[in-house]
Amino acid sequence: MPGAFINTFRLARAGFVLAQHGVRFVPKGVPVPLPLRIARAATVPIRLIAAPFRADEPPATRVATALTELGPSYVKLGQFLATRADIIGSELSADLRHLQDKADPFSMAEAREAVERALGGKLEDHFVEFGPPVAAASIAQVHKAYVMVDGVKKPVAVKILRPNIEKRFRRDLDSYYFAARMIERYYEPARRLKPVAVVDNLKHTTELEMDLRLEAAAISEMAGNIKEDEGFRVPDVDWKRTAKRVLTVEWIDGTPISHVNALKAKGFDTDALGLAVLRTFLRHAMRDGFFHADMHQGNLFVDDAGVIVAVDFGIMGRLGLAERRFLAEILHGLITRDYHRAAVIHFEAGYVPPHHKVEEFAQAMRAIGEPIHGRTAEEISMADLLGQLFAYTDVFDMQTRPELILLQKSMVIVEGVARDLDPGINVWTAAEPVAREWIDNNLSLLGRLQETGRGAAAIGDVLLRTPGLLQKAEQAILGLAEMARSGVRLDDETREKIASGSKRNRATDVALWIAALSLVAIALKLYGAL
Missing domain, CATH: 3.30.200.20 (Phosphorylase Kinase; domain 1)
Incomplete structure (x- = not known):
């Protein structure tokens, strides 16, 4: 692995190119570790001697142009950082969205x-x-x-x-790791943002892509x-x-989805296409836990039958059941204004440390969610929401979750595609049926039992293999629900059923009812906790 000197030199070169384009490569307010100060200082004499500042370049595209000049690994890094407004600031994050691969x-x-x-x-x-x-x-x-x-x-x-693309990436990744470790070592507040984990994620995805x-x-x-x-x-x-x-x-012979006028000329409903793009992405993420993580306009076509066709599957994202539940419940909570539930999900998923109060985080969620309901469809943005969520990460000591980085990036990209097709699309109204469907399918009684892991799976296996047990469990649940509505009663009809039941094999019935009532207890406990 290259030493500190070589990595410092490489970072100095990157700093020089960024400086040429007028880009600040360390966010304001972040102390610069000594090796990075050397790298930054090294750009000054080189810049004065070798190249002038490119003052005529549009500010919004300077960073994208600089990273493109630095090479492929910097383009990939820029695409990652475009989603990390909490690290690089909202202005630079917005500029990186101009980056084209x-x-x-x-x-x-x-x-x-x-x-x-x-x-x-x-x-x-x-x-x-x-x-x-x-x-x-x-x-x-x-x-x-x-x-x-x-x-x-x-x-x-x-x-x-x-x-030789693999060799180039390995070399640049060494420099990224060096910079990330220096930041974590010398700037404690950045540790919760896990810069090394960000580089880990970049390394993993590029290895898959290659x-x-x-x-x-x-x-x-x-x-x-x-x-x-x-x-x-x-x-x-x-x-x-x-x-x-x-x-x-x-x-694929089709019309690029960015050619909106051409799609309209062919008679396609671009509003419907925008809705389909958004819901398709959310369905893949929530239902399948496997989604196209680079669904920008250049990777989407519409064939002659009006079907959307995606290409370029080099970057894919995966979400586990816990992350899918988190996504579905957050979307549903914000849409339905159930901010307390949305806050509870953050704590259950481990995104907010337990020393904070659920009520206070729910208050923050309300501050994010309420403006959504008071604005027009054109003004409601998932990108804005993510930016506001980032603003609260420091206040609530929220740790970066690397598995969500691609999802965050992809949601912003897909929203942009959908809005180009239908500028008036209400992304929250569009998302609600998909989120509700996932909740209905996965957080039913059996879905909740599956979430408990192997213990619940074992109980489910016993239920399925033991005739009558699942039916008894269902009857017990219905009976308890009726008791909750009508109160506990012991009338003549109930006594007769108990008496007739005593003639059967009591040992078997006792075992079945214990298992069934145990299942009911678990179900009610889970239900009450949600």
Whole structure:
């Protein structure tokens, strides 16, 4: 691993490029550790000698341009930091949203070599035609090619990793880790923001992105998840022509979703498309726990049937059951103004330390939620909500949850796509049915029992394997509900049922009723806690 001197030099170079573009690379109010002060100081003489300040550059695009100049790993870092207003400030976070993952293409000779090395043989053994790149990004580029299928020439998209991209990322990630550790070591308030964990997450996602077999698997998994859904699909994977550094999928002929006027000219309802984009994303995140984490306009098309088709599955997000519950209940709580419930979920999920009071956090949630209900649809923004939530992270000692970083980023991107299609879309009204459906399906009695883990699973297994036990449990629940409504009573009819029941195998009944009532007790306890 490179030493402090080499990493300081690399950071100095990055600081120089940022300084050229007028970008502050350490947020205001954050003490700068000595190695980073050296890096910043090193940019001054270099800047004075080598290059002037680019005063004519629009302020909003300076940081995006600088990171693009620094290279692919900085583009990825910028995309991550765009969601972290709590670390870099709201102004810089907004500027980073201008960052586009575009790069100059590498040569056809390098593309040919990559294909032949990955798939074996000659390029012509796999493709009857192979065209120039049609898109180039920081990690890979895409070519349009043709294959023969049952005697028919079929178009495909071939994605190829950039030469030596893994080596470049490893080198820059060393510098990121160095800077993150220095910040955590010398600036204690930043520790709760977990800068090293942010770099860990960046490292993990880029490693996944640089194995195209995993991208193929992600497409296949999502295809299975959405096979019953309407209005959204993914390309078919050509596994025969896919390897670690080469991915071949169905070529998508469709209208880019950013071409709103063209979509309208073809007779498509762009308002409905905007609603479909938003609800599709939320359904994938909450129902499946597996979502496209880079659903920007360049990765979405509308085919001739009006179906939305997503491409580029290099960045995917996963949410566990606890995170999905958190997302669904937070959305539902804000939409329905149940701020206390939304606050309780934060504590149950461990996002707010227990030494704080639920009531105080509910008050903060109310401060965020109430303005939503007093504004027009055009003014309601998930991005604004996330910014306000970040503002409270320091007050309530909230720890960064790396598993939610991609979700936060993706929600902002998807909201932007939906608003371009329908500027008047009310994202909260659109989200409510999806959140409610998840709650109804997963937080029912059986859903709550499943959340208790293996113990409840074991009880459920016993219930399913023991004839009559689940029915007895249901009867017990209904009986208790009736008692709650009417009070406890012991009339002639009840006494007769007890007497007739005494003629059966008492040992069996006692065992069944103990198990059934134990289940009822667990269910009522869970229900009362929610």
